[in-house]
Amino acid sequence: MQTTMASGASAEALAVVAMVREVQDHRGPEIPLLLLNCLERLTGAGEADVVIRRPRGRRPTAQLDGRTIYLSVSHSAQMAAATASYRPAGIDIERVREVRNVDGVRAHITGFLPRHADATREPDAHAEVLRAWTRYEATVKALGVGRALVPSEFAGNAEPDITFRGLNLPLNLNTATLHTHRRNQHDSYLLSVAARPTSNVVIHHDSDLGYTPANHERHTS
Amino acid sequence: MNTTTVDREDLRTLVAETLDLDVAEVTDTADFVNELDVDSLMALEVMVVLERRYAVKLDEKRLAEITSLENAHRLLTEALEKKG
Structure with missing residues (x-):
């Protein structure tokens, strides 16, 4: 299943492919595989064609035909x-x-708490934080x-704009809620993606994940 | 009592309670992220707990340094020394 979080130009250069899925062991091969699946959806290239670099303390990138692909x-x-994505983006998920x-x-x-009266509010202080x-992390x-x-x-900072020391940053934030039901346990996750305002952010997720786009930004689809 | 003294065992207990871990898991050098599955927000939670418990202000820019009990102890000791 895919969900478009933000509208905009659909050109390849503006695409931000996001994927979210359940993992058993985040130290195992599932997360590298998730990154490869994102790359494949973005570029159509297979594992053998791309070189992923994860320099310590810096964001991961991939190189394909001389182009840099940003990973998060x-x-x-x-x-x-x-x-x-071909332009920098950031993603963060929290249970x-x-x-x-x-x-x-x-x-x-x-700076990242809702300010406007019509802003999306979470059900309690914990979820809001x-x-x-x-x-913040996605930014x-x-x-x-x-x-x-x-x-x-x-x-x-005042949503939807992200400001740093008074300057508007060229980023938009999109936040969604995911719900999982596994082994009679219900969990909710909050997921944010920060990307250039003209980006076309598409999230791919398993169809059995409850998905609520909890956006109130300008680019809500 | 010397205000710059931080009892390491008290700190270990406090950190373990904050992170929902067994005290024995919080060894001096256990890496919060890689060994104890502490995420970045939990590190901020630890920082806030330490600030309240020890009545000291920690530099938010040094949040990334809270990666082990040893580092948290050093950061806290420095802050208390600075406070005098």
């Missing part, structure tokens, strides 16, 4: 998510859970800076 990957509990000292953590990420955290991954930019430096 995230995992939480039993789910993993990844993107492949909805209790956040300790939620008010203290919340104070660090105010987790949602904000996925948005710094898209910028390729890791956590060199700390959450509080984004203070003053």
